[in-house]
Amino acid sequence: MRNSDKMEEKIIGIGKIDIAFQQGTLTTIGLGSCVGVMLYDKVNKIGGMAHVMLPHSKESNFDQPNKTILLSEHDPHLRQQLKGILERSEYNIGEEADEAFETVRKYDKLTMGLIVMSRYIPEIQGIETMRMLREKDTESKVILLSDHLDHTTYMELIEQGANDVIVHPFNEQTVLGITDFVVLERHIRFADVAIPILVSRIKNLGGNHLEAKLIGGANIFPSIHTQNIGEIGHRNIESVKYELSQLQIPILAEDLGDHYGRTARFDIATGTVKVKTKDKEYEL
Amino acid sequence: MKDFLKLTDMEFDALKEMGNIGAGHIATAISQILGKDVDINIPDTKFIDISDFADYLGGAEKIVSAIYVPITGSINGEAIFIFPQQGSNELIDLLLNQPIGTNKKIDDSMLGESAFKELSNILTGSFLNSLSKMLDIQIMPSPPHVATDMVQAIIDLLLINVGSYADSILCVGTKIDVMGHDINGKFLILFDKDSLLTMLDLLHEKFG
Numbered sequence: 219m220r221n222s223d224k225m226e227e228k229i230i231g232i233g234k235i236d237i238a239f240q241q242g243t244l245t246t247i248g249l250g251s252c253v254g255v256m257l258y259d260k261v262n263k264i265g266g267m268a269h270v271m272l273p274h275s276k277e278s279n280f281d282q283p284n285k286t287i288l289l290s291e292h293d294p295h296l297r298q299q300l301k302g303i304l305e306r307s308e309y310n311i312g313e314e315a316d317e318a319f320e321t322v323r324k325y326d327k328l329t330m331g332l333i334v335m336s337r338y339i340p341e342i343q344g345i346e347t348m349r350m351l352r353e354k355d356t357e358s359k360v361i362l363l364s365d366h367l368d369h370t371t372y373m374e375l376i377e378q379g380a381n382d383v384i385v386h387p388f389n390e391q392t393v394l395g396i397t398d399f400v401v402l403e404r405h406i407r408f409a410d411v412a413i414p415i416l417v418s419r420i421k422n423l424g425g426n427h428l429e430a431k432l433i434g435g436a437n438i439f440p441s442i443h444t445q446n447i448g449e450i451g452h453r454n455i456e457s458v459k460y461e462l463s464q465l466q467i468p469i470l471a472e473d474l475g476d477h478y479g480r481t482a483r484f485d486i487a488t489g490t491v492k493v494k495t496k497d498k499e500y501e502l
Numbered sequence: 503m504k505d506f507l508k509l510t511d512m513e514f515d516a517l518k519e520m521g522n523i524g525a526g527h528i529a530t531a532i533s534q535i536l537g538k539d540v541d542i543n544i545p546d547t548k549f550i551d552i553s554d555f556a557d558y559l560g561g562a563e564k565i566v567s568a569i570y571v572p573i574t575g576s577i578n579g580e581a582i583f584i585f586p587q588q589g590s591n592e593l594i595d596l597l598l599n600q601p602i603g604t605n606k607k608i609d610d611s612m613l614g615e616s617a618f619k620e621l622s623n624i625l626t627g628s629f630l631n632s633l634s635k636m637l638d639i640q641i642m643p644s645p646p647h648v649a650t651d652m653v654q655a656i657i658d659l660l661l662i663n664v665g666s667y668a669d670s671i672l673c674v675g676t677k678i679d680v681m682g683h684d685i686n687g688k689f690l691i692l693f694d695k696d697s698l699l700t701m702l703d704l705l706h707e708k709f710g
Binding site for chain 2: 440
């Protein structure tokens with residue numbers, strides 16, 4: 219079998235982000251006023267894509283998400299370190315546990331927004347504990363903490379149901395970025411939330427020296443000039459560029475604005491982006 | 503939207519009924535213009551997840567022609583007509599009374615595009631008219647806007663309003679078909695959050 223036969227294509231839906239490493243394709247279909255942001259580490263071949271829908275989370279009217287965490291880690295030193303990082307941000311540690319059954323017992327879906335849990339907690343392993351938690355609450359959100367993580371293991375943990383995995387040793391930015399990714403789910407449609415989180419998720423897996431490619435931000439109905447609809451593509455572009463400049467990520471290529479929709483296919487093995495519009499195809 | 507808009511069965515039925523009456527008016531209007539039998543099914547009135555909206559309209563990458571009509575007045579929202587390219591061409595041929603297959607693209611001729619816009623104005627008008635009468639309020643369509651592109655790119659503008667406060671969108675939608683022709687159109691009406699609440703209040707007042 220040729221290698222390319224195995225490569226999967228992940229579709230990044232409106233307002234979502236995802237990452238891939240070494241192989242596969244990240245795709246966004248039909249970007250109109252939305253902006254597709256592709257970040258790439260060409261040395262380690264780790265990439266991520268955001269399908270940004272709106273410019274600023276300050277325009278959001280969502281209820282505040284539940285930021286109370288159940289922290290389950292056997293090593294008291296590590297637990298203290300995580301607790302410090304999370305509490306310095308806006309998170310609140312509601313309960314702590316150091317083994318599996320205690321974790322399941324202490325979890326209460328009414329009060330806990332998230333479980334951050336070691337993959338190696340005693341009694342039974344993290345994956346088993348996660349299954350038991352999901353029996354108690356199918357909607358529960360779980361971030362696993364793991365070290366010596368290779369890409370295959372990472373994908374396995376995600377496939378088994380972890381919302382994400384924090385790789386140890388970690389830094390403050392990564393821990394908060396991954397936690398925000400899981401907790402702020404609905405806010406990821408905003409550029410100012412999506413981009414820092416996408417960067418954290420890529421760095422968590424060892425990505426660095428990122429470069430960006432941007433696509434989209436059109437005004438599909440040329441005759442509409444009203445501020446909230448006619449200008450939204452432009453405002454999305456401005457907000458994305460501002461966030462990238464704050465994180466000192468250079469823009470390598472862009473295909474933005476105008477009056478047509480674009481589909482982008484981002485090949486992780488090479489970093490190339492294939493663009494398709496209603497009447498042409500080209501490479502970015 | 504279903505997070506903040508908890509509809510009782512009765513309210514939901516009232517909205518559905520409103521959709522039915524509106525769709526009936528559209529069917530009459532279109533069949534009078536074309537002089538043909540028109541098939542309009544009972545509309546869907548439902549919450550659709552933002553991420554499933556493109557699939558509801560035939561798939562994200564499918565190329566369609568769309569007419570977007572902003573709605574203003576006591577109630578604000580938007581109406582949108584979506585036709586596969588074949589459908590919009592056939593409809594323009596029917597409107598201009600020319601042999602099917604003459605029109606190749608929606609913007610082939612100014613005449614075709616303006617006939618298409620005019621049709622959507624009349625249809626939106628007839629829907630809103632029935633709604634105005636039912637609720638005893640003023641609602642007006644604004645001038646229509648036309649574009650041909652991928653479904654997902656077209657619907658971005660419907661999603662950005664709702665996207666800042668909800669994950670789903672309440673939409674009244676119906677299929678438009680003309681007997682003996684391959685039109686396969688969709689007509690959708692969406693109302694903004696405050697307008698939906700206003701409408702529900704009015705429905706309560708009127709019908710208890």
